[in-house]
Amino acid sequence: MMKKLLKLVVLEASYFKRTLIVIFIILTTFGAAFMAVVSLMLDTPQGTLAGIDSSKKYYCDLYGGECLALEAKSQTVDIARQYSAELCYGTLKGITFDADLQHGTSSFPTDIVVTLGSGAHKLEYRVERHGYFVPVEFASRLQFLFLTGDDCGVWLCSEIAEELDVNEGETVSLGEKQLKVLGIFDKEGVIHNYDVEETVLPAAWFYVVDSASSVVFDELYFTYAHSQAIFGSWQRSGRQLGLSDVLTQWHDDIALVQTYYGYLAILLGALVLFLLYALFTLFFRARKPQICRFELMGATGATVALIYIVIALALIVCATVLASAVSVLLSKYLLNVYTRLFNVVYPYSFRVWLPLSFLGVSVLVTSVSFALLKKRIERLPVAQEVRYE
Amino acid sequence: MISIKGLTKKYVTGKTDFFALNGINLEIADGEFLAITGKSGSGKSTLLNIIGTLDEPTSGTVTVDGVDISALKSKAVAAYRNKTVGFVFQSFYLEPSYTVYDNVELPLILAGKVGNNREKVEAALEMVGLKHKSAEKARTLSGGEQQRVAIARAIVNEPSYILADEPCGNLDTVNSDNVMKILCNLNASGKTVIMVTHDAEDAFKARRIVTISDGKVVNDEKTA
Numbered sequence: 331m332m333k334k335l336l337k338l339v340v341l342e343a344s345y346f347k348r349t350l351i352v353i354f355i356i357l358t359t360f361g362a363a364f365m366a367v368v369s370l371m372l373d374t375p376q377g378t379l380a381g382i383d384s385s386k387k388y389y390c391d392l393y394g395g396e397c398l399a400l401e402a403k404s405q406t407v408d409i410a411r412q413y414s415a416e417l418c419y420g421t422l423k424g425i426t427f428d429a430d431l432q433h434g435t436s437s438f439p440t441d442i443v444v445t446l447g448s449g450a451h452k453l454e455y456r457v458e459r460h461g462y463f464v465p466v467e468f469a470s471r472l473q474f475l476f477l478t479g480d481d482c483g484v485w486l487c488s489e490i491a492e493e494l495d496v497n498e499g500e501t502v503s504l505g506e507k508q509l510k511v512l513g514i515f516d517k518e519g520v521i522h523n524y525d526v527e528e529t530v531l532p533a534a535w536f537y538v539v540d541s542a543s544s545v546v547f548d549e550l551y552f553t554y555a556h557s558q559a560i561f562g563s564w565q566r567s568g569r570q571l572g573l574s575d576v577l578t579q580w581h582d583d584i585a586l587v588q589t590y591y592g593y594l595a596i597l598l599g600a601l602v603l604f605l606l607y608a609l610f611t612l613f614f615r616a617r618k619p620q621i622c623r624f625e626l627m628g629a630t631g632a633t634v635a636l637i638y639i640v641i642a643l644a645l646i647v648c649a650t651v652l653a654s655a656v657s658v659l660l661s662k663y664l665l666n667v668y669t670r671l672f673n674v675v676y677p678y679s680f681r682v683w684l685p686l687s688f689l690g691v692s693v694l695v696t697s698v699s700f701a702l703l704k705k706r707i708e709r710l711p712v713a714q715e716v717r718y719e
Numbered sequence: 720m721i722s723i724k725g726l727t728k729k730y731v732t733g734k735t736d737f738f739a740l741n742g743i744n745l746e747i748a749d750g751e752f753l754a755i756t757g758k759s760g761s762g763k764s765t766l767l768n769i770i771g772t773l774d775e776p777t778s779g780t781v782t783v784d785g786v787d788i789s790a791l792k793s794k795a796v797a798a799y800r801n802k803t804v805g806f807v808f809q810s811f812y813l814e815p816s817y818t819v820y821d822n823v824e825l826p827l828i829l830a831g832k833v834g835n836n837r838e839k840v841e842a843a844l845e846m847v848g849l850k851h852k853s854a855e856k857a858r859t860l861s862g863g864e865q866q867r868v869a870i871a872r873a874i875v876n877e878p879s880y881i882l883a884d885e886p887c888g889n890l891d892t893v894n895s896d897n898v899m900k901i902l903c904n905l906n907a908s909g910k911t912v913i914m915v916t917h918d919a920e921d922a923f924k925a926r927r928i929v930t931i932s933d934g935k936v937v938n939d940e941k942t943a
Contacts, residue, residue: 333833341825344816626773626812627826627872628801630794 338624338633339640350641354649361653721747721770721880721911726779728765728934739765741934743779747913749879752906754925755915762934763915764884770913771804771882772796784879801830804880805873809888811865813872815858819849822857823871830876843871847901863894870901874910881905883914887921899924 343350491514496502498511624634726743729736739762747753755763768774770781772788780787783803791799800806805826813822823843827836844850847867852860857868866886873881883902887895899921906912906926914925922928923942930938 334828334831337828337833341814341817341821347816624825624829625797626800626806627829628797628799628876629829630797633829 338637342637343641357649358653362656720749722782724780727777729777738934752912752925754922754928756922757931761931763931767882767884767915802876803878804882805878807869807873807883807886809885811869813857819868820853823875826876843875847871863890866898881910881912
């Protein structure tokens with residue numbers, strides 16, 4: 331029975347090969363598009379700043395659909411770009427906002443919340459575009475706030491300022507980079523002598539480093555401070571977390587999501603195609619009574635159905651594998667290529683036009699495919715039209 | 720033996736009824752070579768289709784070897800098409816991308832015979848003189864050759880009845896003669912051949928000619 335079925339499947343598949351290729355393309359395109367969409371929709375809102383909790387699981391939070399810019403202008407450009415391209419797909423660049431640092435309030439309207447760390451170590455910043463930059467839970471652990479851009483500079487914790495023997499307005503050397511000390515804050519996170527009206531923070535890129543000895547922030551620190559050029563002299567004790575470790579963990583999580591949704595998408599797509607095929611067949615049979623050519627030679631309806639189910643399953647498996655590969659390729663490499671080509675990190679707009687272009691292609695391919703399928707089915711399983719002459 | 724009693728087939732076209740077959744009564748003995756003739760639209764193909772279970776009668780019965788085929792369940796219908804009758808059509812209905820061998824083997828596979836089919840397939844192809852082309856794709860053959868492959872496919876399961884609907888309709892004279900010779904040989908080997916044709920010359924190669932007009936048998940004669 332198995333041999334018989336396989337033989338029929340192979341015969342039938344070879345007969346239908348062009349149609350099957352079309353269906354395969356549809357499934358693959360749909361699958362890859364769906365996976366890309368899901369991946370981007372799920373992942374891109376996870377924004378500019380990453381947190382690593384004690385289980386080393388990467389996460390970051392973002393509400394409002396936008397996040398802060400990562401713009402690599404310093405000598406950490408390569409690391410930053412790689413990091414942002416790999417970890418932070420959804421980034422905006424060039425947001426300029428007025429900044430104010432206050433303590434202990436969360437009443438400002440916000441576009442964005444970026445959460446670092448977890449639990450008791452959480453530092454949460456609420457950022458309103460063209461609005462305020464407010465540390466909500468401004469813990470004593472904050473040491474410095476680093477900014478690049480036109481007004482490149484750094485806020486320092488008073489302890490650090492003392493250690494470096496610098497005052498507000500002076501220049502501090504961080505590796506090879508000279509940074510102006512824009513402000514100094516105390517352990518409570520209060521910045522003294524800070525003129526809100528005059529200071530505009532380009533905030534193209536910022537770092538927050540916590541000096542507490544918690545594992546959480548040690549890891550976070552070393553993740554962000556991977557570039558020894560700037561942070562080398564300030565590097566705190568703690569385990570150095572390799573970037574590759576983070577990336578691997580993160581990609582594993584995403585790959586799982588991609589595969590899961592990809593399977594669902596392809597299964598649904600296959601089901602829809604199968605139903606459409608059945609409807610087409612029934613439709614044409616209803617209009618012109620026809621006998622499938624296998625039935626003509628003695629196949630039962632169940633045998634014919636089984637043949638098509640096996641073919642459909644084979645298609646689904648193959649399409650899933652290919653779509654997964656395409657999706658991974660896109661998410662992992664294409665974005666990096668894009669980043670390197672255009673010298674910017676994965677832009678916000680990418681989140682929109684990549685899925686849209688995918689969907690556009692899918693719709694186009696599907697339309698053409700169904701047109702071809704319809705034509706094919708019309709003249710396909712017909713062995714004999716039974717009607718009066 | 721095939722026994723047809725009171726067979727009617729009605730089509731509803733708009734508000735009017737059209738009787739493709741209107742009270743056909745016919746007995747076809749085993750081993751006969753019967754030609755069914757008539758003008759276009761007379762109902763001859765409809766009759767053949769009903770005998771082959773490709774269509775269902777509106778009323779009346781068709782009994783084949785004592786079994787009323789219109790009362791068969793789908794599985795039994797499949798078995799009937801697979802083992803009792805073999806079809807030959809004007810348009811061949813081969814699988815163009817299959818090889819000649821695969822085309823002829825198909826009814827055997829559908830009958831559950833997988834594996835040792837070569838002998839039967841080659842015997843069928845030998846019968847129609849195409850054994851040497853068994854590895855070729857069906858689409859590469861001429862019309863006459865394709866029809867011979869279709870005949871080989873029809874006989875590979877050794878059915879008792881060959882149902883041929885205008886088997887020479889798409890063929891030139893030489894190929895028509897070849898096909899008719901094959902059908903005559905099959906009949907001579909004991910098969911019952913029922914052939915629909917509008918070609919008088921082909922019809923006269925049968926041993927009995929039934930003429931249908933407006934869904935009724937208007938003439939039933941033996942040939943010399």
